[in-house]
Amino acid sequence: MKIIREAMAGTLESSDVMVRIAPCDGPQHDLLIASSVEKQFGAAIRSTLLQVLNQYGVEPVQVMVDDKGALDCVLRARLETALMRASDDGQLPWEVSDENAE
Template identity: 55%
Template sequence: MQIIKEAIAGTVESSDLMVKIAPASGELEIVIHSEVYKQFGEQIRSVVAQTLEQMAVHEGIVIIEDKGALDCVIRARVQSALLRAADAQHINWEALV
């Protein structure tokens, strides 16, 4: 999946997160801002990285503004932002685990 435009999903309300995605050539960068980074930063990064891998994203920039979201919320927000950023017309539902 190729990121062709900027996209946003989510909110900055409690127990949610906002995902911002933009195209970038040659690299995949994940930036995480979280109130609970010391406790859960590596778990957040792991969920984001797994979701990007499942959706075959290899380059772009992903910025996470976390407010204590659960893994399932992180995954859903990243998937939504990716589908918007790729301007996906045909969705591979099997990739959305």
């Protein structure tokens, strides 16, 4: 996935996270994390960000995170929204799980 413009998603409210994404010319992702819970969960936040970026095959980007104690699922949703807004397609390649199919 190629990121062609800057985009953001989220708020600075308690228990939320603001994610900003921008194209990057470097060889790898540039993650800038500011979190009120960074000492306890900084490694988990970084891991989640890299997992989502790898899941969608995102080329190197700069990701700026201003976390106010968001749950992992909120972080994922905000990053996916920012990716969608910043990509050339304007949509993500959603996967459908056969787990609940009957």
